[in-house]
Amino acid sequence: MPKQEQFVKEITDMNVDFARWxxxxxxxxxxxxxxxxxxxxxxxxxxxxxxxxxxxxLNARFKKTGHKNAYFxxxxxxxxxxxxxxxxxxxxxxxxxxxxxxxEELPEKLVVRPTSETIICDSYAKWVxxxxxxxxxxxxxxxxxxxxxxxxxxxxxxxxxxxxxxxVHETPEEAQEETLKMLxxxxxxxxxxxAIPVLVGRKSEKEKFAGAQATYSMEAMMLDGKSLxxxxxxxxxxxxxxAFDIKFASKEGDLKYVYQTSWGTSTRMIGALIMAHGDNRxxxxxxxxxxxxxxxxxxxxxxxxxxxxxxxxKNALEEAGVRVEVDYRDQSTGWKFNEWEMKGxxxxxxxxxxxxxxxxxxxxxxxDFTKDQIKIDELATAIPALLDVIQKNMLEKARAFxxxxxxxxxxxxxxxxxxxxxxxxxxMWCGSRECEDKVKEMTSASTRVMPxxxxxxxxxxxxxxxxxxxxxxxxxxxxxxxxxxx
RNA sequence: CGGGGUGUAGCGCAGUUGGUAGCGCGCAUGGUUCGGGACCAUGAGGCCGGAAGUUCAAGUCUUCUCACUCCGACCA
Numbered sequence: 001m002p003k004q005e006q007f008v009k010e011i012t013d014m015n016v017d018f019a020r021w022x023x024x025x026x027x028x029x030x031x032x033x034x035x036x037x038x039x040x041x042x043x044x045x046x047x048x049x050x051x052x053x054x055x056x057x058l059n060a061r062f063k064k065t066g067h068k069n070a071y072f073x074x075x076x077x078x079x080x081x082x083x084x085x086x087x088x089x090x091x092x093x094x095x096x097x098x099x100x101x102x103x104e105e106l107p108e109k110l111v112v113r114p115t116s117e118t119i120i121c122d123s124y125a126k127w128v129x130x131x132x133x134x135x136x137x138x139x140x141x142x143x144x145x146x147x148x149x150x151x152x153x154x155x156x157x158x159x160x161x162x163x164x165x166x167x168v169h170e171t172p173e174e175a176q177e178e179t180l181k182m183l184x185x186x187x188x189x190x191x192x193x194x195a196i197p198v199l200v201g202r203k204s205e206k207e208k209f210a211g212a213q214a215t216y217s218m219e220a221m222m223l224d225g226k227s228l229x230x231x232x233x234x235x236x237x238x239x240x241x242x243a244f245d246i247k248f249a250s251k252e253g254d255l256k257y258v259y260q261t262s263w264g265t266s267t268r269m270i271g272a273l274i275m276a277h278g279d280n281r282x283x284x285x286x287x288x289x290x291x292x293x294x295x296x297x298x299x300x301x302x303x304x305x306x307x308x309x310x311x312x313x314k315n316a317l318e319e320a321g322v323r324v325e326v327d328y329r330d331q332s333t334g335w336k337f338n339e340w341e342m343k344g345x346x347x348x349x350x351x352x353x354x355x356x357x358x359x360x361x362x363x364x365x366x367x368d369f370t371k372d373q374i375k376i377d378e379l380a381t382a383i384p385a386l387l388d389v390i391q392k393n394m395l396e397k398a399r400a401f402x403x404x405x406x407x408x409x410x411x412x413x414x415x416x417x418x419x420x421x422x423x424x425x426x427x428m429w430c431g432s433r434e435c436e437d438k439v440k441e442m443t444s445a446s447t448r449v450m451p452x453x454x455x456x457x458x459x460x461x462x463x464x465x466x467x468x469x470x471x472x473x474x475x476x477x478x479x480x481x482x483x484x485x486x
Numbered sequence: 487c488g489g490g491g492u493g494u495a496g497c498g499c500a501g502u503u504g505g506u507a508g509c510g511c512g513c514a515u516g517g518u519u520c521g522g523g524a525c526c527a528u529g530a531g532g533c534c535g536g537a538a539g540u541u542c543a544a545g546u547c548u549u550c551u552c553a554c555u556c557c558g559a560c561c562a
Contacts, residue, residue, distance in 0.1 A: 010498090010523095019556065028497095038553070094561075115562095148561060149487065156562070209562095217562095229562060268562055300520050334522035341522095352521055362521080444558080486562090 011342070014280055018224040022152075022275060025282050029343050031270070032153045039151035039158035043267065046343065047154075049291030050270055051161065055141065057193045057288065058163060058265070061185050067137040067165060072119050074142070075110040080118040084243040087117065090210020094146045096158075112145040117211065117236075117262060120166045121244035128258060130249050131170055135178075139165040154271030155228070155486050162266035168246065168258040172237060175259035176214075179235040182263040183216045186231040194269060195286035195394040196220045196276045197402050198230060199424075199481060201449030206436055209262075213237040219448045219481065221402045222275035225422025227448050227483040230272050233263035271486075276398055283344025284366050286394050287387040294383055295340045296326040299333050299352030310351045313361065313379060320380040322387070324349075341366060346390045347383065367393050406481075408457045412442065415462050415482060419445040425482040428468055428475070430461035439463055439482060448481040455479065 011028065014021035026032045031047035034040070043051065059069070075098065082088045091114045098110040113119065124136060145159045165182060169175040183200055190198045198218035208215035212234035220230045241247070241257040250256045277284040287293050294317060298310040310326045317324040327336050333350075340348055350362040360373040363383075367390050374382050407418040409425040418425040425445065429435060439462075440446050456475040460467055468477035 017556085023555075034554070036553095090561090144562095146561075150558095150560085152555095160562075162562080232562075264562075266562055297521095302520075331520090332522085332524055333520060334524085337522050339523085350521070354521070 011280065011282060014223065014278065018275075021278070021280075022271075025274060025278060025342075026153055029283055031274075031283075034153070037158070039148060041153045041157045041159075043161070046291055047267075047270055050273070050285070050289050051267060053289040053291070054193070054269060055163075058189060061189060062139050062163075062165065065137075065181060065185060067139045067167075069140065070138045071140055071142065072116050072123070074113050076113055076116075076119045078109045078111055080122060081111050083118065084211045084240055086239075087211035087243075091115070091146075094148060096145045096147050113142070114144055114146045115262075115264075116140065116142065116144075116164055117166065117240060118244075121240050121246060121260075124166075124168055124258070125244050125246045128168060128246055128248050131251050134248060134258065135167055135169045135174065137165075137167045137178075139163055152271075154267055154274070156268075160267050162264050164262060164264040167261045168241070169260070170248070170250070170256075170258070172259045175237070175261050176235055179214070179216060179233050179261045179263070182261070183218065183231075183233040186218050186233065186263070186265060190218055190220065190230060190269075191395060192391075193286070193288045194273055194276075195288075195391060195398060196230070196272055197395065197399040199449055199451060201451040201481075203232075203449060204436060204447045204480070206433060207447060209234045211236065211239055213239060217449055219483070219485075220272045220276060221398075221405060221424060221483075222272070222486070223278065223401070224275070225405055225419075225424070225484070227424065227481075227485040228268070228272050228275065229448075229485065230269055231263070231265040234261060236260040236262065277344075277394060281338070282342030284394070285344035285346060287346045287391045290344065290346055291323065292325050292340075292343075292345050293323040293387055294325075294347040294349055295345045296324065296349045296351055297333060297336050297340075298326065298328065299350055301328070303353050305356060306351060306353065309356055309376075313349065313351060313376065316380050317383055320384055322383055337364075346387060349379075349383075365390060367397070409462055409482075410458050410460070411465070412439075412463060415439065415445070416443050419443050419482060419484055423483075424448070425462075426457055427462035427480060427482060428456060428458040428460060428477050429480045430464055430466050430468060430477045432461075432464070435461060435463035443482070443484075445482045445484050448483050448485065450478045450480045453479075 011024045012020040030044050032044055033042040035042050095114050096112040099106060141163050143159055143161050147158055148156050151157050167178050187198055187200050190196045198220050200218045203215040203217055214235040215232055217229050217232045219227045222228055238257040238259055240260050246258045247255045296310045296314055298306045301307050314324050314326050346366050348364040355361050359376050361376060362371055363374050364371045405423045406426055407423045409415040409418050409427045415425045436447055457479055459469040468475050470476055
């Protein structure tokens with residue numbers, strides 16, 4: 001077997017078994033390793049570097065929209081968790097509890113935060129006295145623990161890293177505006193940084209966050225046609241402020257409850273990157289989050305002058321703001337080519353004796369596998385420009401894939417066929433929980449989001465067939481996406 | 487939590503009717519190589535997932551556990 005084929009075979013063919021492909025890729029590329037405790041993962045340097053890039057991009061956006069970072073404790077008194085009825089019902093089954101210190105039992109058991117609404121609301125109740133104290137716009141980067149029954153690295157682990165924004169406002173309108181503003185921040189980030197086109201919209205009652213009045217999310221389509229909820233933004237109304245007694249003296253002098261939001265994204269987005277852009281050679285990372293944007297491979301380095309030139313190019317590119325490394329390891333070039341492709345590095349720069357004779361290097365793209373010669377003295381402008389081209393191309397490629405995998409469906413047969421063939425089904429829905437449950441039961445697809453554009457795509461409920469057309473020509477019911485989900 | 491699969495060197499695997507552990511890759515050292523997974527030489531590396539049992543003897547048989555993995559149900 002040729003070496004190239006042998007290499008490809010080391011990763012499961014993604015078209016044959018996507019789940020195994022995913023596991024193969026994340027382990028072989030050293031993104032992640034399993035922790036000793038069930039459901040835990042070790043985020044290795046390569047994945048952590050991606051996370052740091054994500055953090056930097058998001059932090060810039062959060063700060064631009066007026067938010068400040070803070071940090072709250074990871075231990076929450078159990079009594080806090082139970083204050084908001086829906087919230088505790090949603091999270092109680094999966095919270096880890098601390099009951100002992102050494103051999104002594106604690107007077108009150110502690111919750112290891114699954115999310116921080118309760119402990120943050122406790123502080124907010126102390127900090128908010130007057131309308132002058134509002135709004136409070138705080139974000140926190142933290143780890144959270146949810147003892148899930150089934151786990152997969154990045155997608156669902158017992159502990160994961162995330163950011164959670166928690167804001168309080170004077171009025172419902174202001175809080176609703178905040179909820180949608182942060183959803184838009186997420187959408188823009190997903191598309192322009194992760195190169196993942198997302199569907200945004202409102203969640204059904206069934207799918208919304210425990211304790212929220214409305215949940216919005218961005219849904220990303222993976223290459224197997226399943227949906228990954230990649231970020232959520234919640235409008236709480238006064239649910240939590242009533243439970244935690246967060247009141248302020250209004251301009252008019254009366255006491256009012258605040259209106260709140262929370263919004264979050266997690267290391268799950270790394271899973272989204274992998275499953276939205278990968279291929280049979282492994283990862284393909286968008287330049288904006290790639291830990292290494294360009295890898296320089298010296299060829300026939302023993303021939304002299306090659307390593308020196310490679311180092312020179314590296315310095316010039318670093319100067320130009322490119323995250324670049326030189327692979328000086330004593331391995332064959334073919335091995336290095338394949339390894340860096342597997343690791344998803346957007347650009348490979350080959351520096352060899354033949355190139356140097358002509359003062360050029362050979363530049364190979366990870367996104368479309370094209371190769372070009374570029375003059376060495378033009379690299380400092382050409383490489384950043386090329387990275388931009390790749391970033392945009394990856395988004396367009398993902399968008400084309402997504403758009404070609406959304407099917408408008410009119411009835412259950414069409415819906416079933418669509419989701420079983422790796423598509424999202426866009427459909428009309430009467431809005432009943434019965435239909436939502438029935439679709440789930442029959443197809444294993446769940447409702448994902450109701451898009452803001454509610455232009456009808458039919459006149460009857462996809463499930464029960466109820467006529468949704470009203471006499472005045474408008475349509476009752478909701479346009480919604482159904483999909484199998486992670 | 488239900489149903490399948492897998493645990494033997496870092497990784498991938500072999501190990502016969504029970505007899506005390508092997509191969510490939512990788513790793514280390516030295517040398518030759520280098521434009522798509524090079525080669526030679528030498529070398530290191532294992533309580534066979536864990537516990538109990540059967541036996542003169544267990545990687546192999548029995549029971550129990552644990553972990554990972556895939557498919558469902560539940561969730562970011």
